[in-house]
Amino acid sequence: MTARDEILARVRQGVGRGDFAARRAAAEAALQAAQRGPQPAIVADPAADLASRLRDKAASLASTVDTVADWAAAPAAVARYLVAHELGEAAVATPEVATLDWAGAGLQVAGRGAEDADRVGISGCFCGIAETGTLLLLSGAATPATVSLLPETHIALLAASRIVATLEDAFALVRAEHGSLPRALNFISGPSRTGDIEQTIVLGAHGPCRVHLILIGDAS
Amino acid sequence: MTAAGQAMHFQTRAGQQLRDAVLQRALRKARPLFVGKRARGMAGLAADGLDFESLRSTAKNIRNRTLADLDVWLAIFEERATASGAEVLWARDGEEVARLVVDLAKRHGVSLATKSKSMLSEEARLNEALAAAGVRPVETDLGEYIVQLAGEPPSHIIAPAVHKTLGQVESLFAEAHGRPPVDRGADDIPVMAREARAVLRQHFLSAEMGISGANFLIAETGSAALVTNEGNGRMVTTLPRLHVVITGIEKVVPMLEDFATLMRLLPRSATGQAISNYVSLLTGTKRPGDLDGPEKTVFILVDNGRAKLLGSDYQDMLRCIRCGACMNHCPVYFALGGHAYGWVYPGPMGSVLTPLLTGLDKAPDLPHASTGCNQCGSVCPVDIPLPELMHRLREEQVERRLQPWPERLALGLWGGLARRPALYRRATRLAARYLDWLAEGSGRIRIFGLAPQWTAGRDLPVAAGRTFHELYAARKRD
Numbered sequence: 001m002t003a004r005d006e007i008l009a010r011v012r013q014g015v016g017r018g019d020f021a022a023r024r025a026a027a028e029a030a031l032q033a034a035q036r037g038p039q040p041a042i043v044a045d046p047a048a049d050l051a052s053r054l055r056d057k058a059a060s061l062a063s064t065v066d067t068v069a070d071w072a073a074a075p076a077a078v079a080r081y082l083v084a085h086e087l088g089e090a091a092v093a094t095p096e097v098a099t100l101d102w103a104g105a106g107l108q109v110a111g112r113g114a115e116d117a118d119r120v121g122i123s124g125c126f127c128g129i130a131e132t133g134t135l136l137l138l139s140g141a142a143t144p145a146t147v148s149l150l151p152e153t154h155i156a157l158l159a160a161s162r163i164v165a166t167l168e169d170a171f172a173l174v175r176a177e178h179g180s181l182p183r184a185l186n187f188i189s190g191p192s193r194t195g196d197i198e199q200t201i202v203l204g205a206h207g208p209c210r211v212h213l214i215l216i217g218d219a220s
Numbered sequence: 221m222t223a224a225g226q227a228m229h230f231q232t233r234a235g236q237q238l239r240d241a242v243l244q245r246a247l248r249k250a251r252p253l254f255v256g257k258r259a260r261g262m263a264g265l266a267a268d269g270l271d272f273e274s275l276r277s278t279a280k281n282i283r284n285r286t287l288a289d290l291d292v293w294l295a296i297f298e299e300r301a302t303a304s305g306a307e308v309l310w311a312r313d314g315e316e317v318a319r320l321v322v323d324l325a326k327r328h329g330v331s332l333a334t335k336s337k338s339m340l341s342e343e344a345r346l347n348e349a350l351a352a353a354g355v356r357p358v359e360t361d362l363g364e365y366i367v368q369l370a371g372e373p374p375s376h377i378i379a380p381a382v383h384k385t386l387g388q389v390e391s392l393f394a395e396a397h398g399r400p401p402v403d404r405g406a407d408d409i410p411v412m413a414r415e416a417r418a419v420l421r422q423h424f425l426s427a428e429m430g431i432s433g434a435n436f437l438i439a440e441t442g443s444a445a446l447v448t449n450e451g452n453g454r455m456v457t458t459l460p461r462l463h464v465v466i467t468g469i470e471k472v473v474p475m476l477e478d479f480a481t482l483m484r485l486l487p488r489s490a491t492g493q494a495i496s497n498y499v500s501l502l503t504g505t506k507r508p509g510d511l512d513g514p515e516k517t518v519f520i521l522v523d524n525g526r527a528k529l530l531g532s533d534y535q536d537m538l539r540c541i542r543c544g545a546c547m548n549h550c551p552v553y554f555a556l557g558g559h560a561y562g563w564v565y566p567g568p569m570g571s572v573l574t575p576l577l578t579g580l581d582k583a584p585d586l587p588h589a590s591t592g593c594n595q596c597g598s599v600c601p602v603d604i605p606l607p608e609l610m611h612r613l614r615e616e617q618v619e620r621r622l623q624p625w626p627e628r629l630a631l632g633l634w635g636g637l638a639r640r641p642a643l644y645r646r647a648t649r650l651a652a653r654y655l656d657w658l659a660e661g662s663g664r665i666r667i668f669g670l671a672p673q674w675t676a677g678r679d680l681p682v683a684a685g686r687t688f689h690e691l692y693a694a695r696k697r698d
Contacts, residue, residue, distance in 0.1 A: 003355050004310040007523045012291045014530025020291065027292045030474060031440050036479030039276040041269025091402060113511035116425055131268070132495040141509030149451060163321065167480040181441050183271025183506060183513045184458070187329040187499035192451035193415055196363035196379065198386050199253045205362060206420065207498065
């Protein structure tokens with residue numbers, strides 16, 4: 001008997017219910033009807049300003065937040081941030097956002113996956129989640145996961161129209177736009193941190209030490 | 221990694237830990253921090269208009285529903301994970317886990333494996349097996365890295381190095397990183413974290429295999445969910461060409477919405493955060509055109525004693541989502557630290573799980589490592605009745621005659637007396653007089669010869685020379 005068969009036999013015995021086929025059909029049906037658990041108050045609040053909630057929450061996670069009117073204004077905002085933090089003029093960007101006019105803002109931006117030597121990584125976001133100030137990035141050919149991971153500074157560009165209220169809303173958007181899941185959904189909530197030496201929080205454990213969010217087209 | 225047999229020696233280890241001044245200092249410092257963080261997390265829930273009790277009853281229901289049809293959900297998970305390009309393997313026990321991982325490492329020419337925290341790999345004593353096979357395992361969670369350098373097992377499931385002080389970490393780093401030790405203060409902690417970052421970054425980049433656990437498996441999508449703060453989980457699952465996920469069969473949940481509910485509770489219960497810095501849902505392997513991601517992803521679904529808990533008196537324990545809140549609120553855990561528990565899981569959840577997974581006869585003291593205060597049960601995000609389960613284990617010890625013989629003898633004698641009222645009265649009268657004589661009228665006995673351990677740290681208060689029956693009869697006469 002293989003390990004698989006033996007373990008599943010034990011599980012079936014422990015579950016102690018017959019009619020696998022009927023239970024399986026019921027489970028498949030349940031997967032078609034997503035049931036949400038208790039939802040935070042912003043979901044039911046028609047006046048909820050998702051962009052300002054996201055900004056506040058991101059700031060409380062030790063991210064910094066900037067706002068620009070449109071995508072064309074993003075490279076200059078990135079350049080301002082790099083100058084202010086003395087981070088140079090070079091960056092790696094996901095191919096998705098590498099097509100913006102970076103040279104026009106005086107930056108040398110390479111569209112590719114990140115390498116260890118890259119100091120700044122620029123990415124877009126699939127969406128933002130207001131509840132927790134979280135950014136959702138999907139892996140893909142034009143959106144390599146390393147750009148938001150290896151460089152010490154991660155600059156994320158997010159269209160305000162892509163802000164949803166909750167994690168469940170983000171999942172609904174992924175299902176609607178992608179059907180099946182890409183290799184990785186990465187939910188990012190601020191710079192990486194550790195508390196493993198005497199419970200003292202330090203920013204910049206293995207991932208970025210700085211996360212800078214640029215919100216695009218936020219009218220509020 | 222300690223052997224399961226170490227759980228035999230809880231009492232001895234407890235004594236050692238109580239006398240370890242450095243450990244006691246580390247624990248005293250950590251306890252209020254852990255408790256305060258969860259309290260802030262709960263305040264945050266309330267501020268968002270969410271109610272802990274209703275969230276936890278939803279979470280409990282999700283876990284119960286899954287366990288009630290676990291065979292179905294595992295089948296769906298396996299099918300969908302396979303369809304997404306991952307391979308699903310099964311392991312009956314820890315040894316089989318180690319064998320499967322070593323085989324994978326050999327077949328893929330692996331010499332260095334980076335690891336994101338996995339308690340199951342501790343159950344399997346995987347690091348020893350890998351090292352024996354010529355593969356270098358490197359723990360990358362900072363706390364796990366520290367305890368690996370120290371050659372110790374983790375002492376907490378989410379804060380593996382909570383028992384280490386700054387000075388101890390500095391000595392370990394100095395030795396491992398080949399530099400002279402420096403006198404460090406709390407302000408230097410960021411410098412030390414950066415040093416570990418630089419060392420571990422090189423391992424991330426060169427490892428051929430990444431090993432992680434999974435906080436949950438999602439049946440709907442065949443995905444592993446991984447929750448970390450440091451980003452090591454992302455490194456380990458993104459950079460090496462082979463990714464191995466080792467996780468227990470009970471970790472599956474039906475769908476993404478269920479995962480969302482559990483994620484409102486897990487980080488808040490663990491560290492007080494509304495969400496951990498990195499939450500990743502990993503499905504299959506590198507896709508056509510992808511610039512990163514593993515070429516091969518293997519799930520190892522492990523039983524190691526879990527399946528037999530289904531349908532038993534202890535099924536509730538399988539709801540556990542490994543947040544650590546029970547140990548963070550446990551007076552016994554904070555008196556002793558995690559190593560006293562002798563196996564992988566410390567604190568109240570360990571006191572239940574260790575006897576269940578390794579055998580009640582191998583961990584006889586753990587069901588007693590409780591004050592019965594139920595702080596653990598009240599903070600548990602999936603409402604596991606931990607004190608009740610410990611109580612049930614104690615009953616089982618009696619039923620299976622597993623208690624030590626003096627205890628069995630004493631209880632047998634007492635039982636015999638209690639069933640014979642006349643004899644009982646005479647015997648208790650005699651005992652009360654005897655104790656009063658021993659106490660020399662002071663009302664307390666400094667050292668009680670029949671059970672000297674009881675009186676090692678406290679006096680035994682004694683009855684006032686007369687039994688309850690005598691006092692009751694006297695009062696009735698008045």
